[in-house]
Amino acid sequence: GEPPLFAVVANGDEEGVELLLTAGCEIDSRDRDKSSVLHVAAFMGHTEMIDLLIQRQADLYAVNSTGHTCLHTACRNGHVDVVRRLIALGGERLVLMQTNTGWLCTHSAAQNGHFKVLEVLLQVACEQQLSTQTNTGWYCVHTAAQNGHVRAIRLILQTGGNQQLLNKTNDLRTTCFHMAAIFGHVEIMRELIAMGHASLMSKVSRDASTCAFTACTHGHAAILQLIAETVGTDLLTEEGIIPLHLASQYGNLQVFELLVEKAGKEQVASCTAAGDSCLLLAAANGHVNVVGRLLEEMPSLVEVANDKGESCVYAAASNGHVPVLRDLLRSASRESLLRGIKDGGFTSAHMAAVMQNGRLDVLEYLVSVGGRQALSARTVDGKSCLHAASQGGRVEEMKVMMSVLDFDDLLLTDNHGKSCLHVAVQQGHAGIVEVLLG
Secondary structure (H helix, E strand, C coil): CCCHHHHHHHCCCHHHHHHHHHCCCCCCCCCCCCCCHHHHHHHHCCHHHHHHHHHCCCCCCCCCCCCCCHHHHHHHHCCHHHHHHHHHHHHHHHHCCCCCCCCCHHHHHHHHCCHHHHHHHCCCCHHHHHCCCCCCCCCHHHHHHHCCCHHHHHHHHHHHCHHHHHCCCCCCCCCHHHHHHHHCCHHHHHHHHHCCCHHHHHCCCCCCCCHHHHHHHHCCHHHHHHHHHHHCCHHHCCCCCCHHHHHHHHCCHHHHHHHHHHHCHHHHHCECCCCCEHHHHHHHCCCHHHHHHHHHHCHHHHHCCCCCCCCHHHHHHHCCCHHHHHHHHHHCCHHHHHCCCCCCCCCHHHHHHHCCCCCHHHHHHHHHHHHHHHHCCCCCCCCCHHHHHHHHCCHHHHHHHHCCCCHHHHCCCCCCCCCHHHHHHHHCCHHHHHHHHC
């Protein structure tokens, strides 16, 4: 539980503190997370209480279970007068103490945008604070950028030297530009550009992402607009995976439209190194609006398969996106419906018939559109969609297919001479056997 001293400290009751200490309460008593009375006073912003507790021999350098000092607590909550007093009492030693995760007080102040607190902190061991990383490699300039605190980042950069700090990256090799792009902080990016560091936009993170890639992934059109205005379209038209692929994959129509406008409509026809088109990426992830826009722009993309042989129809079907399938099959040929992938020859209907994660609605739609023909394709080893359902024990899927198939279809065998009934018996799927014999 909480020691009695904590409540009176929180209330700023100095007389109460004196009474409890006289009665035998321990000045260095702790609560469940090992916080001390100084943590409580710092949290509440009680400067006079801190003086009293220090006079009564409270441990100024005490840390709680996460390694936070009372100064960390005051900085996080923006109590600038308390921060001044604690620094006067504890000096550089207190300022440079790190939490269990490596955070200095400057990281917390920058993260929360406490400009006045940051000013006070940077008057002590400034260079050392600005060059200290957390356990995951974050500098205080990163925490300021992450949360969009323009004044804080301006102070840090002006104090510590712009170029040196902006070149710093965390363990993921992300820069301040990446932070701004991730969280959509346009004003942070404008500030960094105004300081003359637009060239840093091209730096890549550990996953090879530029800030343009990051903005696409997180759907920040305003960031992309600023990038295009500042450095042109070079960052929007790189080879391999381009931002338009990411906009298609993540389904942000506003970002997609902006990229088409800035980078050119010819980008719509581009594919990734694996052969994935923008349409396939949007279809696989169920982004109806982007799929519709791509079909308007370039309907021929519906017939483009990737290097594995996966078509847009296959991608939508195997991921359970019926609304996308509806749009695609308005433009796709019947051959696209029956096209199998290179590895095994499974078609959209095969995948819908066998998958365990709820593709019955996909199969129903494919059958409603293609009828018996939608189920006619075979894999490279001769397996039909009926074989697939028998293999997976998919009773409801089997019923849907049997509603449009002939009796002779049930007798078809694969390259090993096995019918769908053979497969069901071999796998022990009694429900399938019952449906087939019924």
